[in-house]
Every structure is written in C-alpha cells, then in structure tokens.
Amino acid sequence: MKVNIIEDYHIHSNFSPDSNSLVEEIIQVAREKGIGHIIITDHFELADQHANEIDVETYRKQMERYSLPVGVELGWDGTKELNIDTSKFDYVLLSHHYVEEPITQESYKNYLLRLLSIIEQFDGYHALAHLDFPRRYHPNKEPFSLELFDTIAEILSKVIKRGKILEVNMSSFKLYGEPNPSLEILKLYRSLGGRNLVIGSDAHDVQHIGRYILEGIEMLKSIGYNYILVFDMEWREVRI
Numbered sequence: 001m002k003v004n005i006i007e008d009y010h011i012h013s014n015f016s017p018d019s020n021s022l023v024e025e026i027i028q029v030a031r032e033k034g035i036g037h038i039i040i041t042d043h044f045e046l047a048d049q050h051a052n053e054i055d056v057e058t059y060r061k062q063m064e065r066y067s068l069p070v071g072v073e074l075g076w077d078g079t080k081e082l083n084i085d086t087s088k089f090d091y092v093l094l095s096h097h098y099v100e101e102p103i104t105q106e107s108y109k110n111y112l113l114r115l116l117s118i119i120e121q122f123d124g125y126h127a128l129a130h131l132d133f134p135r136r137y138h139p140n141k142e143p144f145s146l147e148l149f150d151t152i153a154e155i156l157s158k159v160i161k162r163g164k165i166l167e168v169n170m171s172s173f174k175l176y177g178e179p180n181p182s183l184e185i186l187k188l189y190r191s192l193g194g195r196n197l198v199i200g201s202d203a204h205d206v207q208h209i210g211r212y213i214l215e216g217i218e219m220l221k222s223i224g225y226n227y228i229l230v231f232d233m234e235w236r237e238v239r240i
C-alpha cells in the first residue's frame with residue numbers, strides 16, 4: 001500500500017452513538033486513501049447528557065480482531081465518577097466537551113479552567129484532544145484571546161511535563177481553516193518545548209476519514225515541526 005497520509009488517530013465507529021461507521025468499512029476506506037496508521041477512538045463519555053459507556057470487553061475484542069490498537073475518546077468534566085479502567089486501552093484521548101452558552105471569551109476561560117483541573121486530577125491518558133474545541137461552536141469562530149494564553153500555557157506545560165501528547169484535530173479546518181488547537185497555540189506549545197503531536201480527522205462518517213490531514217501536516221511544517229508520533233505497540237517519531 002502506498003502511504004499518502006501518515007495517520008488518522010481520531011475516528012469514530014458505530015460504538016459511538018453519533019456514528020454509523022463499521023470497523024470493516026473504516027479499515028477499507030483508510031486503505032483506499034493510503035492512510036498508514038489508524039486508531040478508532042470511540043466515545044466513552046462520562047460528562048453530560050451525551051453520556052455513553054462502551055462495553056470495553058466487546059470493544060477490545062472487535063479492535064483486536066482487526067489488529068487495531070484499542071483507542072478511546074474519554075470525555076470527562078473533572079467531577080463525575082471515573083468508572084473506567086484506562087489501562088485496558090492502548091490509546092486514551094482525553095476530552096472535555098462542555099462549554100457554557102452563549103459562547104464567549106468568558107466561556108472559553110471557564111472551559112480552560114475545567115480542562116486544567118481535569119489534567120491536574122487525572123493522568124491515565126496519552127493525548128489531550130482538541131484543546132480549543134469550543135471555538136467550533138462560537139458564532140464567529142473567534143480564536144481564544146491572548147488573555148487566555150497564560151492558562152493555555154499552564155495546560156500545555158503540564159502536558160509536556162507529564163510526557164503526554166497534544167492532538168491536532170482537523171475537523172475544525174472546514175469551519176475556519178485551522179485545526180484545534182489553533183496555530184498560535186501550537187506555536188506556544190513548541191516554544192514551551194512541546195514536541196509530541198498526533199493528528200486526526202475526528203471522522204464520524206467514513207467519507208471524512210483522513211480529511212484535511214495533509215493540510216494539517218503542511219501547517220505543522222510551516223511553524224517548525226518536523227515529526228509526529230506513530231504507535232506500533234510503542235510510540236515513535238515519524239518525519240513529516
């Protein structure tokens with residue numbers, strides 16, 4: 001298989017309530033698109049009205065049947081009981097999906113403070129998902145203001161210090177031409193010494209698998225990144 005796209009490490013299947021994609025279809029489409037590595041990261045959402053718990057044993061068996069790493073997108077608000085054994089997964093993508101409406105810089109700030117509290121309390125994850133995620137829902141897609149960058153730097157410093165990975169999520173690219181997190185935040189991560197990155201489409205539909213990842217890689221190169229991480233039962237750097 002000719003590899004056109006190094007990886008897509010954020011894909012949903014029908015184990016998520018908001019996707020109908022079958023694991024077989026995902027593998028087939030990834031092969032057709034020349035995606036070198038995929039991880040399916042279904043929602044295990046503890047936080048809100050979209051709460052969803054995966055039957056971990058069934059899920060693991062399904063991923064293992066196709067020799068896929070066992071990934072999960074763990075959604076948490078920092079307060080609900082964490083009734084999940086994350087050691088059962090090869091890849092835990094940590095998310096926080098709640099933001100107060102109307103969405104303003106003030107709600108961005110509250111979101112960031114919750115995210116900071118989440119990563120202060122919990123260490124059982126590999127990558128932090130879509131850091132400035134609420135921007136997707138802002139009426140004008142306003143970036144996080146510079147006043148919030150101290151808090152963002154605190155979050156990024158914890159990610160770096162604990163050896164975690166920052167996810168570059170491309171699903172916002174069609175909305176406003178930038179990943180989550182934005183290029184300014186990715187530059188800040190780099191200036192703080194951050195090097196560990198993965199990239200994903202956040203596809204909830206098979207046709208979106210691999211979408212905008214090539215554009216995302218070009219953007220990373222343009223701000224000085226030379227590597228992303230790939231998982232082959234252990235993490236290694238791949239040149240971009």
Ligand SMILES: [Zn+2]
Pocket residue numbers: 073095097129130
């Ligand atoms: Zn998410």
Ligand SMILES: [Zn+2]
Pocket residue numbers: 010012073202
């Ligand atoms: Zn997702």
